[in-house]
Amino acid sequence: MQHTMITTTLELPGYTITQSLGLVRGITVRSRSVVGNFFGGLQALFGGNISIYTRLCEQARSEAFDLMRAHADQLGATAVIAVRYDATDLMPGLTEVLCYGTAVRATANNS
Secondary structure, three states, X not given: OOHHHEOOOOOOOOEEEXXXXXXXXXXXXXXXXXXXXXXXXXXXXXXXXXXXXXXXXXXXXXXXXXXXXXXXXHOOOOEEEEEEEEEEEEEOOEEEEEEEEEEEEEEEOOO
8 A cells, every 4th residue: 555545634635435444553562761761861951852752752653654554455455544643651661652544445536
């Protein structure tokens, strides 16, 4: 499936949704390492963007997205609509990241 066929909207301009295949999701659980906490703490002392945590969050979101896309591929979807992210702290230093949406089959509209 192409990344361009994954959207937060409820429709795909230029396409007709022909079948809904249901919910698809990707989930990952990440923890901060002792080293990451140390360097993150140092960066926090100086303020601004804490890049080590930014990278960790981006990696978790990317992994959850890829898992959702793989789930959609398993169902034979050609697109995923209404994509959302959610994150939950399971315990201090341990975060669940969920990416979910609706898998659909879509066909291009004839011009």
